[in-house]
Amino acid sequence: MDRQERWQYLKIESVPLTVAIIGGSVAGLTAAIELRSLGCHVEVFERSATEMKSRGGGIVLQQNVIDWFSGTLGLPIDQVSTRTDFLRYFDRDSKVVSNRTKVWHNTSWSTLHRTLLAAFGNDNYRTGAVAVDIEQDEYEAVVTFEDGSICSADLVIFADGISSVGRARLSPQTHPEYAGYIGWRGTVEESLLTPATLAALADSMSYYVGENTHIILYPIPGPDGQLRVGERLMNFVWYRNIPAGDHYTSMVTDRKGRISSVSVPAGEVKQEFVDQVRIDAELLLPKVASEVVVKTAQPYIQIMQDTIAGRMAYGRVALIGDAAFASRPHAAAWTAKAVSDGLALAEHLEKSQFDVKEALANWEPAQLEIGRNLFNRVREMGARSQFENSWVPGDPAFDFGLFGPDI
Amino acid sequence: MDRQERWQYLKIESVPLTVAIIGGSVAGLTAAIELRSLGCHVEVFERSATEMKSRGGGIVLQQNVIDWFSGTLGLPIDQVSTRTDFLRYFDRDSKVVSNRTKVWHNTSWSTLHRTLLAAFGNDNYRTGAVAVDIEQDEYEAVVTFEDGSICSADLVIFADGISSVGRARLSPQTHPEYAGYIGWRGTVEESLLTPATLAALADSMSYYVGENTHIILYPIPGPDGQLRVGERLMNFVWYRNIPAGDHYTSMVTDRKGRISSVSVPAGEVKQEFVDQVRIDAELLLPKVASEVVVKTAQPYIQIMQDTIAGRMAYGRVALIGDAAFASRPHAAAWTAKAVSDGLALAEHLEKSQFDVKEALANWEPAQLEIGRNLFNRVREMGARSQFENSWVPGDPAFDFGLFGPDI
Structure with a gap:
């Protein structure tokens, strides 16, 4: 598949936006379903070649x-x-x-993944697609895959998790x-x-x-x-x-x-x-x-x-979910954060009438804020529970929640 | 209200059957809802003058x-x-x-009663109606109430519980x-x-x-x-x-x-x-x-x-629920039996094209059998648990059920 072919494939329909999502787990699939519901043409590229191994977590x-x-x-x-x-x-x-x-x-x-994949379907879900690079210019973002094939889209979303290739390329200074x-x-x-x-x-x-x-x-x-x-x-x-x-x-x-x-x-x-x-x-x-x-x-x-990206929006490229913030599960909220990233992104795209750069720029601050607050909270919970021993049984400060204890 | 007035009231509509149900608790209301759904004109007469007191059981x-x-x-x-x-x-x-x-x-x-009464509605649900007598002839059954008023119907169902007036009148030899x-x-x-x-x-x-x-x-x-x-x-x-x-x-x-x-x-x-x-x-x-x-x-x-009626069908008059069988709750099934009585009665009425006497005669044997089997079972459960001490924790013989343990 050469670059031109790919471009034609994605552009062939009359859609407000073509979107390539790198990573077909929870963050990627929720974003994919939401963006498709807005009329976008969405392709999901999952690294695993076979059905993803049952992860029991x-x-x-x-x-x-x-x-x-x-x-x-x-x-x-x-x-x-x-x-x-x-x-x-x-x-x-x-x-x-x-x-x-x-x-x-x-x-x-x-269970979550099976449900989301059933909702999205397999037609635009490609497996064994290992992204290795991302480039962009004023008109498109282009993902290169391990096999040399490329994909161009109006918007590229990296939802490829804690070991995100997108983050490694765009924010190489970020380390766990x-x-x-x-x-x-x-x-x-x-x-x-x-x-x-x-x-x-x-x-x-x-x-x-x-x-x-x-x-x-x-x-x-x-x-x-x-x-x-x-x-x-x-x-x-x-x-x-x-x-x-x-x-x-x-x-x-x-x-x-x-x-x-x-x-x-x-x-x-x-x-x-x-x-x-x-x-x-x-x-x-x-x-x-x-x-x-x-x-x-x-x-x-x-x-x-803790792997904390300083940014989530890079022109036509977004990092969502663990690709942006991968940290400790004390608040049981990182999945919620990942879903929030995708839904908020869709909302901003619609609001900006699918002006990708404007939407991403407007979307980033609140999601960064949610992520940083959550990170501060789980760091505090970890410190108190593992090192300071100040967790009294029943303490509501340790209740789960995306925005704070039980909220 | 004299007898003739009452009769006219009930006969005024073109319905397959007029039914008077004595007792507006679970047995009476389920039978009432089911029979009305078959097109019968159903009146429910409840003894309590006010909303029945909350029974916590x-x-x-x-x-x-x-x-x-x-x-x-x-x-x-x-x-x-x-x-x-x-x-x-x-x-x-x-x-x-x-x-x-x-x-x-x-x-x-x-909760059960509130739900059933909401489904049946109040239009044909009379409170403060204390039945004191029942008579019947070839063409009608007639209930007399404490205040002297009477009600004639094609079918009278006593669903008036453990202290049933219907049972006392029709089966005076039955005692707890x-x-x-x-x-x-x-x-x-x-x-x-x-x-x-x-x-x-x-x-x-x-x-x-x-x-x-x-x-x-x-x-x-x-x-x-x-x-x-x-x-x-x-x-x-x-x-x-x-x-x-x-x-x-x-x-x-x-x-x-x-x-x-x-x-x-x-x-x-x-x-x-x-x-x-x-x-x-x-x-x-x-x-x-x-x-x-x-x-x-x-x-x-x-x-x-244990108050066990020998019969449930008396011509145009039926006893259902606790009015027929009032016994011990070990199988948690007497409510189910009461509901079964009403639903089976409706089924037989429909099957006989609303020939009341035929329907009641055909309905009685199976319901008596269910009741007697259940009575035998709760008596056995009571004997084993209270007097013989042969109940080992977890013993499936003690599982609830209308027809047997867990069935």
Whole structure:
């Protein structure tokens, strides 16, 4: 495919705007669906060649995502998520010490992605498309792919996540900064839990806050989206301080010797560390939490780091979602931020009558502000929970939220 | 209103059948809605002069009721009920010893009644109408009311509950038989419970089985139908053996000296027994259960008795619901039986092209059979739980169900 062909392909229809979105995960697909609904011609380019591997991670849904699902997709959120009714804190003996009512809807990356891809369809969703470069001039932005093919569009959106090629090209000075702790993550079938543990966890966002550590557990849909209690997965994130150094480097080196600054996926964490996290769980966590950790077949590691882009708008090119801000999940709001990025961008494009540069310039400040505030908040939450030990069970300052605790 | 006037009133429209329903509670209103949907002219006569007092009792909804709500009323059941996801058994120390997944939808009498009355409307719903007699001939059935007025109809349905006037007139030999134990019942606001207790109970049908006693607890909608966790009520039934005799007679005598063979309502149980049940709760029940009993402002007494009519069809007159079978709630199915009575009757009326006598004769056998089987089952459940102590926590034989455990 040479450049001219590509251009003709995208320009052939009478549309207000041609948009190339790099990255077909949550941020990319929500932006794609929203922009297409405005009449734009949208092509999504996903790096993975095959269907993306099931990523088990839990995602707590904020109100803007819920509203968009029910409004734009016409999909009641309880069809793609579990519901928890409480924020529940356990003590070391698994006794409930705080149990505030608060409804959260929770899903998994795979359920969310499957739903979004079904809504967008496969016709304009290309897999195995590895972007390697981005250029632009007054009239177009041009993405180059690994195989030498290119794509020109009026607007290019990089939604390619924490290791964004777009960010690397446009903001090469931005680097991840390690926060001094990791998250052990994983899921286990509810059906494998003891009656008492499932009873304790099934209807709540559950917390245990220990010395320089905390764990959060909540139910998410099963591997195929199962929502029935007992057929779902119990998801956890256990935050543990690991100072940078040899031990840390060994932990984030996978079974094939690759060192990551992002995560070590399920099945690729070295066995010695999997064994150790199970031993540590029984030493340090209440039974309701340790049982989940111990029974998780393939725990994995998310490195807690912050990658904060100084800008999101570069002429005809935008960075959204983790490509712009990739940070710690304490507020359960980065997915909401990613969705907000795409929806706000669409809104500004419409408002400017599809003047791309004007729209991006007007869109950037508020999204940067939301991202920076959120980053400040998760940094504070991380400091208080992992290092200052000032998190009292039930403390509302630690409630999730895109704009602040519970908002 | 003399007899001739009344007759003209009911006959004035061209309808397949005029139906007088005595009793405007759940059985009467479901039958009324169903028969009206077939084109019948239906009048409902309710004994209570004012809006019926809020009866707090919990009702577990069986599948036939759920299906009728969504089908005929077009009302998703989760708009009028709470959902529990587990059957959970606690031991004496409030430890979970069994936690099977099983979804039940639970409501209160007042929420159910409010919903049904809204669906039926007030135009053909008369209050303060106390039926005192029933007569019939080849052409009509005639109900006489306390004030001397009468009502003639092609079909008269007595849905007037456990103290049915219809049953007293048509089957005077039928008497209640005391089962040897009572149910202490009541509800408490979820918001008044301790965090640990609400956490333990909020998502389950919860059981504690002790020696010669058991208690069942589950959440039901709040007084105004509130469904949000934390705004609902926690409902309980605690079964206690009280041999017939002076102590029993004193317990079932209310504050005004009236002796009941059915129940002593909230606020009318003598204070000494309210005090005693709270003391006993702390002595005999796990904390998760005793806390609910102790915090209930006005516990009340349901006498466990069986009133079993030998017949349900008498020419042009039918007994449905508790008017036919009033027994113990162990299977949580008598409401389902009452609804089944009305729906099956409507079906047979339609099938017989509104030949009342033929329809009633064909309708009776299956409903009697369902009622007798259910009665045999609750009697067995009562014997095993209260006297034989053969109920092992989690035993599926004790699962609710209209036709058998979980069916």
